[in-house]
Amino acid sequence: MVASTADTVASAHAPPKPHAGLEWTLALPLTAFFAVFFVTPLLLLVVVSLFADSEMTRFGLDQYAKFFGDAFNWKVLGSTLFLGVKVTALTLLFGYPLAWLYTRSGPRMQSALILVVILPLLTSVVVRTFAWVVILGRDGIVNNLLLTLGLAETPLRLLYTENGLVAALVQVQMPLMVLPLITTLTRLDPNLLDASSALGAGPWRTFFKVTLPLSLPGIVAGCLLTYAASVTAFITQSLVGGGQLLFMPQYIYQQTITLHNWPFAAAISMVFMVSVLGVVMLLNLLGRASKGYIHA
Amino acid sequence: MTLNRRHILAASLTLGAMNLFPGLSWAQARKLVFATFTGSWEEAHREVIVPHFRKANGNADIVLDPMLSVDMIAKVAAAKNSPPIDVMLMDPGPRLTLIDQGLTAPFPTDASKNYRDLLPVAQLPEGPGIFFQAVGITYNPEKVKTPPTSWDDLWKPEYKGRVGITNMNSTLGTAFMVELAKIRGGGEDNIDPAFAALKELQPNLGAVAPNPGALATLFQQGQIDISPGNFNAIQILRARGVPVEFAKPKTGTIAFLTTAHIAKNTPNAPLAAALIESAMAPEVQTKLMQAPFFVIPTNGKVKMEGDIAKMIAKDQEDLKASFVFHDWSIINKNRAAWIERFNKEIKV
Structure with a gap:
């Protein structure tokens, strides 16, 4: 989606090119920055993960063997990846109607909606997360409401549960889903929808046959961002998830900071990174497939 | 020398770099960095230890950098030869890790005025206990x-x-x-x-x-x-x-005893020791013991008062009797x- 936007912009404003072929030098400063501050540490991480013992005296694949040899570690990895799936699915479910509403609203309503969507991004994630601690607590808003309405007899345990965490993450990551969706949906030609209904399709059929497929690039971009952000959301995972729900980010923190077992921490970081990359690549493939679908 | 565009560019880049990394120009004279604990600890140390230290050391520059002991170890371990921190606070578990990894320099106990007044359990030459x-x-x-x-x-x-x-x-x-x-x-x-x-x-x-x-x-x-x-x-x-x-x-x-340590290879070793000296002083520990800080003193000369006397120990003997160390x-x-x-x- 990003690439196609760039193409559109480039083709619309492309003046004659005086120094054709040299534009790439503009990217050099950022490339150098990434090489020094991202690629180098990443390579270091790979090297550290290849030490066989926690004192870092000899090389070997022991850390990886240790990780994959214990079913518990598989469970932590699995539950982290699945947490991302749940959060992404729910964010899409709630975010899509919101983005759609935005495209159907007048300019004033649109400004209001975009403010609502962006506002959370302007507050720190710690503040947003702490609000959820207050909402989900035993004396929190949800429990007080349930008790007052007589829907529950004793306060429910919501804080430090996986469902509470999913709810908090869905809200915290919502802008990452809604913004790409809004971008795609506003670029959708309304004539197509009119054409669809003129040809006899009902609103649902139009949605599933026209709107949804055409918005796939936005969906993929939104899912990608939401997924990557929610599986790695260290702060929200620990503050709302508590001390006994273990996900990969806390696991890495625990091994690095509390136990000083850097090689194992580096190894599980690599495993986590590769797994998330796998999911991201899958989504990307989907995105590419959808592009073919649109241009066809 | 003729001034051209390149010279000016080079000069301004140098100035910019010196501004960004003041360590380039004044390697020995950086501020003393005291890694304290977060929250009320930082508040207490900023309001009581820092003024005492600055008064006793000619208004020496000091910054507080609050974090957990384990984070201090990670930072110092990552830059053994030029640690970004001069004084660290350790819980007993991390303390041993710090010593094992050779990341701390011993506290100069012989030159210290307050060290010998500490309770015996707090007299640790690798880094004295400054509160419980x-x-x-x-x-x-x-x-x-x-x-x-x-x-x-x-x-x-x-x-x-x-x-x-x-x-x-x-x-x-x-x-x-x-x-x-x-x-x-x-x-x-x-x-x-x-x-x-x-x-x-x-x-x-x-x-x-x-x-x-x-x-x-x-x-x-x-x-x-x-x-x-x-x-x-x-x-x-x-x-x-x-x-x-x-x-x-x-x-x-x-x-558990919280100990203060001088980072090994710090460029500020004398000032680091002076800060720990301040943290052990009876007048500092007396003030820290009072509201709103309620920090439990390790200096035997401090008389227990207020909530500490009521809820923790009425004197050093009572403290010895009721504290369990692991x-x-x-x-x-x-x-x-x-x-x-x-x-x-x-x-x-």
């Missing part, structure tokens, strides 16, 4: 009508779903488990009784907090009413009017295995 932390039972007096007197009270059926603990990542969580093992017939080298006891506690567990700070705030949310807790962690809440009190268990208050050299050896076991076994 105490772990007892914290509870909400509005919900828990009879003040608890023993760790066993946490298992009372009336606290179903109301007990909070932290996981073993923190010193608090680990110390609680060791104490649990001790009162159930185990100890630092036999943690099994603690895990068995925790299994029995599960119906009562309302929350396993990710860290002691989060645990303390759970009182505010009404999520829990009783928990093992750090005496100092609840003082902020008390000052803000949250109903939370501290009770001494009859088997003793779990105590052997962190054994704990550190076992801790990785315990944390792994906690990860796997404790599910609320």
